[in-house]
Amino acid sequence: MTQKLDSLELLYKAFDGLSVEGGWHRRAPALWPEPRKNFVPFRWRYADVKPILDAAGDLVDHAMADRRNLTMTNPVEGNLYATVRSMVAAYQLIKPGETADAHRHTPNALRIILEGKGTYTVVNGMRVEMRPGDVLLTPSWAWHSHSSNGNEDCYWVDVLDVPLVHLMEGMFFERHPDKLEPNVVDADSSPIAFRWEDSVAALETAQAPANGMAEREIQLGNPALRTVALHVQRLNAGFRSAQYRTTANSIFTVIQGRGRTVVDDEVIEWSMGDVIAVPAWRTYRHEVDSESFMVRSSDEPVMRSIDMLREEVLTPAIA
Ligand code: 1HN
DSSP: OOSOOOSHHHHHHHHTTTTOOOTTSOSSOSOOSSOOOOSOOEEEOHHHHHHHHHHHHHHOOTTTOSSOEEEOOOOSTTOSSOSBTTBEEEEEEEOTTOEEEEEEESSOEEEEEEEOSSEEEEETTEEEEEOTTOEEEEOTTOOEEEEEOSSSOEEEEEEEOHHHHHHHTOOOEEEOTTSSOSSOEEOSSOTTEEOHHHHHHHHHSOOOOTTOSOSEEEEESSSSSSSOEEEEEEEOTTOBOOEEEESSOEEEEEEEEEEEEEETTEEEEEETTOEEEEOTTOOEEEEEEEEEEEEEEEOHHHHHHTTOOOEEEEEOOBO
């Protein structure tokens, strides 16, 4: 260094070209007192998306698309993909006779079935039927394909931790060299399948969750995936939940029923098949009009494992 840095102006100029910045001199702060409201609460209406998926069913075949799905992009400025910071949700359609070829990727995935029977998912060589209300897991790096040999269109919601994998730079993806796995075995009961009838039965005797966000709640798995926890919630007509916030990011899928979720001051009406994004640290509560079942997918396991899970009940539930 030839020139003496004897003014702030010269000091800052010397930062240029060295890719350094003064901690006291940032354009934007790196620390703030509590989680910012970046991602926004949002509801995707199944009734809006289904006709589009149906049209894609005629226009887009599986030779063109690995998966015929519509991802739900959080409408916050600058976001091109994620539904909440850590996860992406998608609606997917498989029509009778179709096959979505096998592939695997480091992101963890799960599917929540909305409508249609006779569709199967094959995960690591095990072929399992997917029926409405079922939740199926595809853990990181497991081969998976889907196919229908029934006569009903099958619609479901996928939830994946792809945005988290993007952040961590851990993406690997490959298509199966033979398109489909050889040596597939049929199974009706499998550790990757949570059956709707089992969830309903377990909810009959389940406890109310301590946070007051449902009348009854069960967890699928413990957790279901390394990065995603799944809770099935039952909320009866007239139920008003607690007001609650958590640092976990959540995606709700409505399996049955009708009601609304108030997030901060925004009222979000929902009914069967809708998907609702509730980002981290937003205060929310549910009001239910008819007996409702929701699946909450959240990044709680990630937050917990790095000691970042904080929860707060602001007002208790009204039964
Ligand atoms: C994926 O692999 C599937 O295998 C569904 O069914 C949705 C969304 C983003 C990235 C990969 C599937 C997906 C996905």
